[in-house]
Amino acid sequence: MRPGAVTLAYEGAIALVTLAYPGRLNAMSRAMWRELRTVFDTQIASDPALRCVLVRGEGGQFCAGGDISEYPGFRFDEASLREFHENEVWAALAAMRACELPLVAQIEGACMGAGLEIASCCDIRLAGEGAKFGAPIAKLGFPMAPREAALVRGAIGDVLARDMLLAAGVHGARRLYDAGFLLQVLPDADVAGQALAHSARIAALAPEAARANKRTLAAVSVESLLATAYDYADSPEHREGIAAFLAKRPPVF
Structure with missing residues (x-):
């Protein structure tokens, strides 16, 4: 080095x-x-x-x-x-x-x-x-x-x-x-x-959610994100997070 x-x-x-x-x-x-x-x-x-x-x-x-x-x-x-x-x-x-x-x-x-x-x-x-x-x-x-x-x-x-x-x-x-x-x-x-x-x-948390949050925090305007803001609806980590909460177990992302 x-x-x-x-x-x-x-x-x-x-x-x-x-x-x-x-x-x-x-x-x-x-x-x-x-x-x-x-x-x-x-x-x-x-x-x-x-x-x-x-x-x-x-x-x-x-x-x-x-x-x-x-x-x-x-x-x-x-x-x-x-x-x-x-x-x-x-x-x-x-x-x-x-x-x-x-x-x-x-x-x-x-x-x-x-x-x-x-x-x-x-x-x-x-x-x-x-x-x-x-x-x-x-x-x-x-x-x-x-x-x-x-x-x-x-x-x-x-x-x-x-x-x-x-x-x-x-x-x-x-x-x-x-x-x-x-x-x-x-x-x-x-x-x-x-x-x-x-x-x-x-x-240990949801990686795609972290990426989305960073895009939101970096955006010049919220309006520029609205077209794709809810694309995560059917994502595996979205389903896992909700399912884990309801089952009272730690999520596995």
């Missing part, structure tokens, strides 16, 4: 996506952005056995941002900067957002910049008490790219987004929980186990 990589492993029907860059708090290199896109667009999208995705960082850290050591090589040219943000970073984030499976984020330690963007693509986020969140790129002299800023603002809210981008504010997990970004704040030692348990709970 290269110094920085995005790896994919499996725990039953759960895909485990791990950001790994030892010594750099899992900062995202350009190669890692491309790998993240491939993992979601190619590997996860083509595996019908999967029911949930758990996104995590290696070694008790989520992701500390971008790999700044690479920046002098491309950021000072407008064309190459646009290529980076639109065709590498946003392409990877868009692949995550297009994933039909529920995405769970296991957030430990640093969740900064690129890490905050990746976490914002997830449906459910659990974090440790010691996790830190921010995007202090104002200290580096550049703004967040427009699509990425809109993504983060939509996930964390206007007040925190403005503080992070305009004042380089860094906030703890409790503040992000209060803002509605996090489902739970847990003792640091419990985050990995609880995130996997939550993913397993999702994976």
Whole structure:
């Protein structure tokens, strides 16, 4: 494995996506952005056995941002900067957002910049008490790219987004929980186990219902879904869920 990589492993029907860059708090290199896109667009999208995705960082850290050591090589040219943000970073984030499976984020330690963007693509986020969140790129002299800023603002809210981008504010997990970004704040030692348990709970539920719910939550308008909204009426999992409830037994999806 290269110094920085995005790896994919499996725990039953759960895909485990791990950001790994030892010594750099899992900062995202350009190669890692491309790998993240491939993992979601190619590997996860083509595996019908999967029911949930758990996104995590290696070694008790989520992701500390971008790999700044690479920046002098491309950021000072407008064309190459646009290529980076639109065709590498946003392409990877868009692949995550297009994933039909529920995405769970296991957030430990640093969740900064690129890490905050990746976490914002997830449906459910659990974090440790010691996790830190921010995007202090104002200290580096550049703004967040427009699509990425809109993504983060939509996930964390206007007040925190403005503080992070305009004042380089860094906030703890409790503040992000209060803002509605996090489902739970847990003792640091419990985050990995609880995130996997939550993913397993999702994976045991009706998979087609989860996909339909994600389409509904992502839709620009409810009206666009109405033509096919009730196609599931005669589906096996719909019948199984109702039958199991009436028989007072666990459903088998």
